[in-house]
Amino acid sequence: MRVEEKLLYANSRPGTCGVDLEDVTNFKNTTGLPARENIDLPEVSEPDVIRHFVRLSQMNYSIDSNFYPLGSCTMKHNPRLNEKIARLPGFAQIHPLQPTSTCQGALELIYDLQEWLKDLTGLPGVTLAPAAGAHGELTGMMMIKKAHEEKGNPRKVVLVPDSAHGTNPATAATCGYTTVTIPSANGLVNMAEFEKAIKTHGEDIAAFMLTNPNTCGLFEPNVIKISKRLREIGAYFYCDGANFNAIVGKVKPGDLGVDVMQLNLHKTFSTPHGGGGPGCGPLVVSEKLMAYLPVPKVVQNNNEYALVTTDPASIGRIKAFHGHFGMMVRALSYMKSHGINGLQKVAEDAVLNANYVLTALRGPYRAPYNDEHTPCMHECLLNDREQKDNGISTMDIAKGLLDRGFHPMTVYFPLVTQGAMLIEPTETENKTTLDKFITAMLDIAKQAKANPADLHKAPVTTPRKRLDEVQAAKFPVLTWQDEQTKHPPQKQKESA
Numbered sequence: 001m002r003v004e005e006k007l008l009y010a011n012s013r014p015g016t017c018g019v020d021l022e023d024v025t026n027f028k029n030t031t032g033l034p035a036r037e038n039i040d041l042p043e044v045s046e047p048d049v050i051r052h053f054v055r056l057s058q059m060n061y062s063i064d065s066n067f068y069p070l071g072s073c074t075m076k077h078n079p080r081l082n083e084k085i086a087r088l089p090g091f092a093q094i095h096p097l098q099p100t101s102t103c104q105g106a107l108e109l110i111y112d113l114q115e116w117l118k119d120l121t122g123l124p125g126v127t128l129a130p131a132a133g134a135h136g137e138l139t140g141m142m143m144i145k146k147a148h149e150e151k152g153n154p155r156k157v158v159l160v161p162d163s164a165h166g167t168n169p170a171t172a173a174t175c176g177y178t179t180v181t182i183p184s185a186n187g188l189v190n191m192a193e194f195e196k197a198i199k200t201h202g203e204d205i206a207a208f209m210l211t212n213p214n215t216c217g218l219f220e221p222n223v224i225k226i227s228k229r230l231r232e233i234g235a236y237f238y239c240d241g242a243n244f245n246a247i248v249g250k251v252k253p254g255d256l257g258v259d260v261m262q263l264n265l266h267k268t269f270s271t272p273h274g275g276g277g278p279g280c281g282p283l284v285v286s287e288k289l290m291a292y293l294p295v296p297k298v299v300q301n302n303n304e305y306a307l308v309t310t311d312p313a314s315i316g317r318i319k320a321f322h323g324h325f326g327m328m329v330r331a332l333s334y335m336k337s338h339g340i341n342g343l344q345k346v347a348e349d350a351v352l353n354a355n356y357v358l359t360a361l362r363g364p365y366r367a368p369y370n371d372e373h374t375p376c377m378h379e380c381l382l383n384d385r386e387q388k389d390n391g392i393s394t395m396d397i398a399k400g401l402l403d404r405g406f407h408p409m410t411v412y413f414p415l416v417t418q419g420a421m422l423i424e425p426t427e428t429e430n431k432t433t434l435d436k437f438i439t440a441m442l443d444i445a446k447q448a449k450a451n452p453a454d455l456h457k458a459p460v461t462t463p464r465k466r467l468d469e470v471q472a473a474k475f476p477v478l479t480w481q482d483e484q485t486k487h488p489p490q491k492q493k494e495s496a
């Protein structure tokens with residue numbers, strides 16, 4: 001049983017010291033900050049501090065403790081080999097201001113990774129500078145903008161299907177474009193609507209941003225038709241390649257007519273994500289856009305690696321130094337340890353796992369876009385339609401998962417289907433784990449029919465029960481308050 005974890009202040013006993021410090025009575029505080037004894041810190045022993053924080057950490061759900069159906073967008077298993085390689089002193093202790101003659105190995109690694117990405121995507125230009133997928137999108141759209149401006153033809157509109165990742169329209173808007181939404185049909189681009197938008201906006205269209213595979217877990221079958229049509233009107237084809245893990249080693253986006261695409265290393269090449277830590281969202285581009293790539297560019301001249309730091313055609317710098325080198329080490333380590341055959345297997349297993357879950361759950365749950373003839377890619381989309389008549393919603397199902405020991409899947413996204421539940425098992429999960437998750441989901445479907453009232457109460461086994469999420473979002477309480485007094489914590493006063 002889990003006991004409520006009190007604040008450290010509640011365990012504070014005057015005079016208790018956590019560490020043995022030298023006598024600091026004669027220490028003169030020259031920092032201008034308040035003296036330690038005046039800032040009301042809790043006074044607790046070292047074991048108490050350690051146990052408090054370890055207990056708190058154990059309340060966290062993590063990829064290292066259980067299955068995460070949210071999938072690669074948030075967190076997937078990162079092989080420890082990559083972590084070990086990234087911690088090698090030659091990589092971990094290098095400094096970005098070192099002269100290039102002293103870091104040839106690091107530049108070679110960057111160059112090698114660039115070559116791998118060019119090869120895997122079939123696109124000839126690359127930058128590793130962007131710090132995340134969304135930052136890669138921004139870099140790509142800035143390049144598109146500059147390309148149109150240089151042609152003396154600044155355009156105003158970016159087309160975005162409603163099945164795109166939310167960062168796509170946000171990026172287009174950040175670059176000053178007006179976004180025009182293309183409605184989907186059965187989770188895919190509605191080609192009639194696409195044509196209609198082209199007719200309306202014609203040569204005002206700067207680009208089309210397509211997430212492929214999209215957020216419904218579907219691969220766009222008209223992708224080549226779309227790229228041809230965009231070429232005819234002089235617009236660029238931006239592909240959000242975050243979901244490349246579904247097709248890596250199988251499909252080269254360059255062959256589909258893609259002009260620019262970001263790759264989320266955390267989704268496909270196993271670098272850590274979550275917590276907003278340093279990430280890497282490389283961008284690959286077609287011949288047409290290569291000149292605009294950001295600086296610095298790592299180039300190879302006669303077996304020596306150098307950095308090109310100025311280039312008048314480039315959009316300039318978008319990140320300090322070369323980007324997040326530690327992520328590049330991990331990604332190349334992942335690629336080299338898998339090899340091209342291993343990467344193909346990654347895509348196969350990611351897709352197989354998602355279809356295994358889809359097949360087991362379709363029926364008890366509605367799969368709006370997948371019948372038995374339409375498999376999904378690396379993630380499967382369900383909704384709460386089968387549960388709605390019993391008054392059960394996606395939120396109840398998600399909370400029911402918490403009581404069965406699982407983190408929920410992505411809920412209420414994508415917006416194209418009501419009550420969406422998007423499940424991405426990722427390639428590293430085995431059948432036993434997937435079966436446990438499926439059993440939990442089937443159990444919830446049964447409870448939704450037999451006892452919906454109890455499911456409304458879920459979760460009942462977690463440290464916090466059902467929260468009022470609207471209140472929490474609108475009126476967040478950001479400082480702890482005592483339940484009874486509604487005051488912030490007070491350290492216990494020394495008894496007389």
Ligand SMILES: Cc1ncc(COP(=O)(O)O)c(C=O)c1O
Nearest residue numbers: 073132133134165167240242264
């Ligand atoms: C399809 C898609 N596009 C864009 C992003 C945004 O990427 P990031 O979180 O690295 O900025 C994600 C999330 O990983 C994604 O899944």
